[in-house]
Amino acid sequence: MSHSNYKFLGDYEFIWGPVRKGTAESILFNFLTSGEELHNLEITAGYKKRNSKSILAGKRNLCEQILLIERISGLHAFAASLSYCLSIEDFFGLTDKGHVNIKILRMFFAELERIRNHIENLSEIAESTYIVVPSALYAYYAEMLKQLSQKFLKSRYLMNINYVGGIKKNLSLKDMENIFNSVKSTVNKVQEIIKKNMETKSHIDRLKTTGKIDLKAAKQFKANGVAAKSAGISLDLRIKRPYLLYGELYGETNLKPAIFEDGDAFSRYMVRIEEIRQSLNILEYCYNMLKKNRFSFTADYLLSRKELEELKEESTRLQPADKDTKYGKHGFGYAESSEGAIFCYIKDFDGNIFKKINIKYPFESNYKLFAYGTKNTMMMDFNINEASYNFSVAALDK
Amino acid sequence: MAFWTYKGLKFGIKSVKFPKENDFYDGFISSIKIDLQKCLNLMEKSNEPKCRECEFVCPTKAINLNTEPALKVIDADRCIFCGLCIDVCTDVTGSADTRAISYTTELDFEILPQNYAVDKKVFKKSLFVKHIDTGSCGACESEINALNNPYYNMHRLGIFITPTPRFADVLLVTGTFTERMAEVFFNVLDNIPKPRFIVLIGSCALFGGVFEKGDYKFNSGLLQRDGTDLQRKGTDLNLSPLENENVIALPHCPPNPFEILNVLLLIKNGGLK
Ligand code: SF4
Ligand code: SF4
Numbered sequence: 001m002s003h004s005n006y007k008f009l010g011d012y013e014f015i016w017g018p019v020r021k022g023t024a025e026s027i028l029f030n031f032l033t034s035g036e037e038l039h040n041l042e043i044t045a046g047y048k049k050r051n052s053k054s055i056l057a058g059k060r061n062l063c064e065q066i067l068l069i070e071r072i073s074g075l076h077a078f079a080a081s082l083s084y085c086l087s088i089e090d091f092f093g094l095t096d097k098g099h100v101n102i103k104i105l106r107m108f109f110a111e112l113e114r115i116r117n118h119i120e121n122l123s124e125i126a127e128s129t130y131i132v133v134p135s136a137l138y139a140y141y142a143e144m145l146k147q148l149s150q151k152f153l154k155s156r157y158l159m160n161i162n163y164v165g166g167i168k169k170n171l172s173l174k175d176m177e178n179i180f181n182s183v184k185s186t187v188n189k190v191q192e193i194i195k196k197n198m199e200t201k202s203h204i205d206r207l208k209t210t211g212k213i214d215l216k217a218a219k220q221f222k223a224n225g226v227a228a229k230s231a232g233i234s235l236d237l238r239i240k241r242p243y244l245l246y247g248e249l250y251g252e253t254n255l256k257p258a259i260f261e262d263g264d265a266f267s268r269y270m271v272r273i274e275e276i277r278q279s280l281n282i283l284e285y286c287y288n289m290l291k292k293n294r295f296s297f298t299a300d301y302l303l304s305r306k307e308l309e310e311l312k313e314e315s316t317r318l319q320p321a322d323k324d325t326k327y328g329k330h331g332f333g334y335a336e337s338s339e340g341a342i343f344c345y346i347k348d349f350d351g352n353i354f355k356k357i358n359i360k361y362p363f364e365s366n367y368k369l370f371a372y373g374t375k376n377t378m379m380m381d382f383n384i385n386e387a388s389y390n391f392s393v394a395a396l397d398k
Numbered sequence: 399m400a401f402w403t404y405k406g407l408k409f410g411i412k413s414v415k416f417p418k419e420n421d422f423y424d425g426f427i428s429s430i431k432i433d434l435q436k437c438l439n440l441m442e443k444s445n446e447p448k449c450r451e452c453e454f455v456c457p458t459k460a461i462n463l464n465t466e467p468a469l470k471v472i473d474a475d476r477c478i479f480c481g482l483c484i485d486v487c488t489d490v491t492g493s494a495d496t497r498a499i500s501y502t503t504e505l506d507f508e509i510l511p512q513n514y515a516v517d518k519k520v521f522k523k524s525l526f527v528k529h530i531d532t533g534s535c536g537a538c539e540s541e542i543n544a545l546n547n548p549y550y551n552m553h554r555l556g557i558f559i560t561p562t563p564r565f566a567d568v569l570l571v572t573g574t575f576t577e578r579m580a581e582v583f584f585n586v587l588d589n590i591p592k593p594r595f596i597v598l599i600g601s602c603a604l605f606g607g608v609f610e611k612g613d614y615k616f617n618s619g620l621l622q623r624d625g626t627d628l629q630r631k632g633t634d635l636n637l638s639p640l641e642n643e644n645v646i647a648l649p650h651c652p653p654n655p656f657e658i659l660n661v662l663l664l665i666k667n668g669g670l671k
Contacts, residue, residue, distance in 0.1 A: 018579070019586055021561040023529045023539045023570075026579060047578045048533035050609050050617055058611070064457045067480055068608045074537025074652065120540075133406040139547035140412060146544075151425030154501070157537050157652070160480045168485065196401065394536045 003032040006040035006375070018047045025393035031379075038379050041371045048397045056357050062088065062164060065353055070159045073361065073395035075120075078113040079337030080359065081162035082106055083344040086243065088164050088354070091331025091346060092311050099301040101293055102166045103244040108176070108286040109167070110335060111279040112183060113158050116145045117338035118272040118279075119190055121390045125269060126197070128383040129206045137193050141186050148182050164308060170299045173290060180287045187280045194273055207266035211385030213373040214263055221369035224362035225340020226275075227389060230260050230267035237336040249285055265381075265388035275338075313351075339363070339390055361395035413551040416656060417663055420504065427501040428650075428657060430477050430484075432469075436491065437498035440468050451490050452483035452499060457608060458601065472499070478601050478608065478651035519668030520593050521567050524556040527662065528566035530586050533573035533609075533617070537652040538600040542570060544655045557662050563589040568665060570658075574602045574609045577616040587643075595644045595665050599658065601651040608651070621647055 003013060012035075017028035026047040032040040052072050059065045069084045070077035089095050123138035146156040153161055153169050161167050197203055213223070218231035228235050234257040238246040249255070258274035260267035330347035331354075340362025348355035370389050377385065415421050434440045438449045440463075453461045460476035461483060472483075479501070487497040529542060545552040546559070560566050563586045573579070587596070598620055601607030606618035620640060648661050 018582055019530050022559055023542045024531070025534070025536060025539060026531045026573075026582070047582070048531065048573060048576050049578070050533050050574055050576060052609070055609055055611060055617075060457075063455075063482065064608070067457055067478070071535045071537075071608050071651070074535035075540060077537075131402060133402040133409075136406070136548050137409065139544075140549055143544055143547050143549045147423045147425065150427070151423070154425070154427065154479065154481060156654070157540075159537075159651075168481070196405070200402070392536050393531075394534060397533075 003030075003040050003042065006032055008034060008039060010034055011039055017044075027393045027396075033379055036379060038374055038377050038382065041374045043367055043371050045367070045393060045396050048393060050398065052398045053357065057353070057355050059353050061352050062354075065357070066162060067160065069357075069359065070162075072359065072398055073392045074157050074159070075117060075392060076113070076337045076339070076342065076361070076395065078109050078158040078161065079335045079342050080344075080361075081159075082110060083333050083335040083342040084346075084357070084359065085162045085164055086333030086335065087331040087344040087346045088333070089331075090333055091329065091349065091354075092164075094165060094311070098165060100245065101290060101295045102298075102301050104286045104289050104293075104295075105167055105171075105176075105298065106162070107244050107246065107249075108179075108283060109153075109158055109161060110337075111282045111286075112145070112149070112179075114338040115183065115187060115276055115279045115283075116142055116149075117390070118276050119145070121272055121387065122190075122194070122269070124387040124390070125207070125265070125384065126203065128387045129203045131197075131200060131203050134193050134197050134200075134203075138190065141190050144186050145183065148179060148186075152179055163302075166302045167298060168302075170297060172297050173295050176287060176290055176295075180283055183283060184280060187276060190276065194276075204266065206381070206384060207269055207388070208264060209262075210265040210381045211370075211373050211377060211388060212262065212264040213369060217369065217372055218263065221372060222365040223369050224365055225337070226268050226271050227366050227369060228340070229258055229271045231263035232259060232261045234259050235341065237334055237341050241334070243334065245289075249282060255281065265384050268388040337362070339392070340366070359398075361392070361398075363391055363393075363396045367391065367396060409548075412548045413554060414549060416550075416659070417555075422503070422656060426503055426654065426656065427479065428504065428654060429474050429502045430472055430479065431500060431502050432471050433498045433500070434468055436496060437471075438490070439463055440471070440498075449490055451486040455482045455486050457482065458605075458610070475647070475649040476601065476605065477649065519666075521666060524558060525568060525662060525666040526558055526560040526566050527568045527570055528560055528563045528586065528590065529570040529572070530579075530583060531573050532571060532579040532583055532603070533576035534600065534602055538572040538602070541652045541655050542572070542599065542658060545659055550655050550659055552659055552662070555659075555663060555666070557659075557666065563587075564591070566590045566594070568595045568597055568662065570597050570599050571603045571620065572599045574606050574617045575620050580616070593644070595646065596640065597658075597661055597665075598645065598647045600653055601649055604647050604649055 011032055013032050015030045018026040028044040030042040031038060056065055056068055066081050066084060070081045119138050119142045123135045126135035149158055150156045152175055161169055213231055215232050218228055218233055223231060236257050239250055239257050255278055258271045260270050332345050334341055334343045343360040345358040346354040366389055374385060450463060453463050457480060458476045458478055460473045463471055465471050484499050487499045488494055491497045569590055598604055602619060604619045604621050610618050646661055648657060
């Protein structure tokens with residue numbers, strides 16, 4: 001461990017992990033500290049590396065690949081599968097052929113996932129500052145959203161929904177209305193807690209200036225997602241490189257990117273709060289659009305298995321010629337998850353599956369930024385700082 | 399602070415009555431069943447199955463139409479509730495009413511106590527649980543965490559998560575059992591005093607779930623390990639990781655918090671055998 005550059009007289013090292021408190025994921029932290037102040041942090045990941053890439057290459061069909069991609073990081077299942085499905089559609093030249101209602105539905109669930117993850121994170125942050133009642137309330141409302149997902153989509157974590165060309169679950173307009181209304185009332189209750197929490201000084205004071213990163217560091221470490229937004233960088237793909245219908249949405253409504261400047265835990269907290277509010281607006285937009293477009297059932301827009309087979313055949317026929325180009329034929333897709341961009345690059349379609357899938361989560365760069373940002377902070381604040389990033393070790397280790 | 403105490407009291411008790419009542423929420427599913435009257439193969443038994451669509455489509459090889467008795471055609475312990483078999487069955491039989499496969503909504507799943515040596519109440523007081531992640535996706539952790547929220551509120555039942563293995567009675571294992579976590583796993587396990595229980599949470603911990611490679615080595619869960627390639631540090635033991643342990647395997651991906659709670663209660667109250 002290269003602590004030596006940072007060592008002061010009297011500093012000592014201790015390690016925490018890979019098995020940590022409560023129900024944490026496995027990762028190892030090596031601290032250099034004087035007791036109160038943290039002078040350096042080395043993070044060792046890789047304990048739960050599952051070699052997803054090679055396992056993906058052994059799957060039988062696209063459907064199985066999607067199921068696995070969802071389970072690389074279960075909390076970002078929808079965003080990841082969306083990113084993969086979009087890249088497949090890009091590969092097959094389907095991007096513009098998809099029905100607009102399917103795009104709306106995908107936006108709807110992506111935002112639902114974002115709201116749920118943010119509320120769960122608010123619960124963790126509240127817990128890390130020892131205000132247990134709001135923490136429990138947030139957790140309760142996040143649970144309500146999971147139950148809602150289970151009721152309508154048969155999965156608490158929005159798994160098994162996305163598929164090439166559409167979504168697999170059959171939903172009616174009435175269902176969508178029910179989901180929207182329930183989410184709306186849940187978010188309204190959450191917003192009441194947020195409002196009251198803002199007045200809880202002991203909570204806010206502990207977040208302010210904790211784990212501060214400046215714009216320069218954020219740029220140097222290529223910060224992503226919430227961490228970037230909190231330091232004044234807007235990389236939100238929904239706005240920068242709109243996919244699905246986000247381009248129209250941001251044009252029509254006056255949603256502004258959620259950007260804060262201070263780069264501390266409080267800014268990250270504020271980004272989440274702002275995004276919860278915006279996501280609810282997007283849900284409303286989606287629901288209204290569905291009504292306007294006379295949506296009745298999802299099943300109306302599903303790509304039939306026959307159509308998909310035809311596409312696959314066509315694409316295998318096309319491949320040899322394309323192989324001469326520099327990169328061969330490939331597909332590219334991305335989606336903005338609650339924590340940042342998930343990119344997917346695919347190639348080598350063998351008629352059933354993609355042999356090469358590169359999927360990139362936002363956590364790698366954020367971990368480096370986090371380690372850098374903890375230097376010379378208080379040990380006491382470590383939990384708050386870590387919670388404010390909402391890491392997924394699973395996505396890092398793949 | 400006084401405000402939050404007041405607010406907490408005003409919020410009232412939102413916990414479920416479970417286990418006193420099975421008051422599950424709308425849409426709760428815990429198992430998958432095949433209707434012998436509706437399945438094209440099983441309704442009139444012939445040697446040549448007419449349709450093998452579900453068997454073919456299942457990503458975890460949970461379905462084997464030749465299984466006897468026919469009720470066990472779907473191995474619910476391997477099911478990850480992806481719904482693919484239900485979709486093809488609907489396609490084949492024509493409608494949702496005629497399809498043979500569907501989810502069940504009662505608390506209806508088999509837990510698999512392995513190597514079970516005890517049959518009475520082992521722990522007299524509260525139950526302390528330690529969790530270890532051996533390569534999960536994070537959703538199983540989230541479900542265990544959910545037990546702390548006011549809806550399930552497992553504290554009311556005297557079950558607590560402890561940060562240290564030394565105080566633990568139960569080890570909850572999630573994840574596919576990766577190579578690097580193997581040594582850590584034994585380290586944690588050896589620090590838990592006996593009598594102790596191991597609960598394998600989720601398809602990953604059982605057989606690797608969607609990550610299963612079929613070679614029964616690392617990344618394929620713990621149930622099928624014989625331990626021949628696992629050397630426990632400091633010993634020349636070559637044990638299967640689960641040998642001589644009280645093990646309960648809890649399938650599904652991820653298992654519902656109700657199911658996890660149910661297993662912990664069974665351990666706490668005894669009567670598992
Ligand atoms: S739901 Fe999925 S995993 Fe379960 S039996 Fe059906 S196809 Fe297999
Ligand atoms: S069993 Fe499923 S939910 Fe649990 S860790 Fe494995 S992939 Fe994730």
